[in-house]
Amino acid sequence: MIYDFEKGHVEKYFRDINVKKRDVDSVFKVIQDVDFTKNLDMGKAVLDSKGAYVIDENGERQAVYFYKSPYWFYHKNHNGIQYPKFHILECETIRSYSGFRASNTKTVSVRNANRYEGDRVYELELKLCGNCRKLANNYYETTAEFYDALEQQHNARKVRRPDIKVDLDGYTLDWSIISKRYRKEMKFSCERCSIKLSTDRKFLHVHHKNHDKLDNRPSNLECLCVLCHKHSDAVHEHNFMQGKMKKQLDQFLKKHYDRLENCSNPYVTLYNKQK
Ligand SMILES: [Zn+2]
Ligand SMILES: [Zn+2]
Numbered sequence: 001m002i003y004d005f006e007k008g009h010v011e012k013y014f015r016d017i018n019v020k021k022r023d024v025d026s027v028f029k030v031i032q033d034v035d036f037t038k039n040l041d042m043g044k045a046v047l048d049s050k051g052a053y054v055i056d057e058n059g060e061r062q063a064v065y066f067y068k069s070p071y072w073f074y075h076k077n078h079n080g081i082q083y084p085k086f087h088i089l090e091c092e093t094i095r096s097y098s099g100f101r102a103s104n105t106k107t108v109s110v111r112n113a114n115r116y117e118g119d120r121v122y123e124l125e126l127k128l129c130g131n132c133r134k135l136a137n138n139y140y141e142t143t144a145e146f147y148d149a150l151e152q153q154h155n156a157r158k159v160r161r162p163d164i165k166v167d168l169d170g171y172t173l174d175w176s177i178i179s180k181r182y183r184k185e186m187k188f189s190c191e192r193c194s195i196k197l198s199t200d201r202k203f204l205h206v207h208h209k210n211h212d213k214l215d216n217r218p219s220n221l222e223c224l225c226v227l228c229h230k231h232s233d234a235v236h237e238h239n240f241m242q243g244k245m246k247k248q249l250d251q252f253l254k255k256h257y258d259r260l261e262n263c264s265n266p267y268v269t270l271y272n273k274q275k
């Protein structure tokens with residue numbers, strides 16, 4: 001995840017140098033329509049290979065996307081109207097233009113640069129720039145998805161109680177026992193498509209419905225096969241598009257494609273059968 005710099009080796013590094021974790025409530029702030037180009041020039045924003053950030057008044061990095069406003073919605077080279085895209089990395093576009101705004105809200109206001117054409121201000125949910133998509137390891141397709149992911153992570157952190165010990169991935173130390181026990185209770189079957197995986201248990205995940213990895217109440221758990229887990233929401237879909245999650249999904253499909261079809265898994269037809 002490009003937006004989660006609190007997990008994994010960064011967290012370990014801070015622990016090693018004895019820096020206490022930040023107050024969770026100070027982590028996510030809504031940033032709306034700030035002058036990104038100017039902030040970059042003044043050192044109050046960061047743009048690197050991991051993402052774009054604005055430094056807030058507490059000196060915290062806030063994850064943002066950036067976009068061009070004002071923007072030419074109509075242009076003699078366009079066939080009809082064209083909407084601006086949002087950017088998350090130092091792509092070709094930002095190297096060729098200036099005057100970018102930054103936000104992390106669901107929608108943004110963009111001014112029409114040509115005052116003789118159409119409405120003056122558009123309130124838009126932007127789509128991701130194609131160049132940024134090619135450069136990114138992980139991304140969200142729309143500004144609304146970008147915001148939802150930030151909010152979801154923030155909420156998951158907010159309910160975290162400081163007295164609970166967690167591993168570097170954010171799971172409680174007894175998670176492996178809980179997850180094993182829960183899969184057994186569910187008779188090693190996916191709770192959505194019912195595929196039975198008692199002889200291939202690694203393809204069975206235990207999912208936290210409210211995304212809070214500390215909330216291990218049975219009502220918050222769901223035993224899911226890799227494929228149903230991927231399609232449980234948009235954030236998961238992105239997480240399974242790369243790295244070891246994607247690798248596991250590919251293995252699962254390769255090995256169990258026919259069985260997934262037999263139990264009418266609703267997602268299996270989205271994928272081609274591999275030989
Ligand atoms: Zn871009
Ligand atoms: Zn399933």
Ligand SMILES: [Zn+2]
Nearest residue numbers: 206207208229
């Ligand atoms: Zn999950």
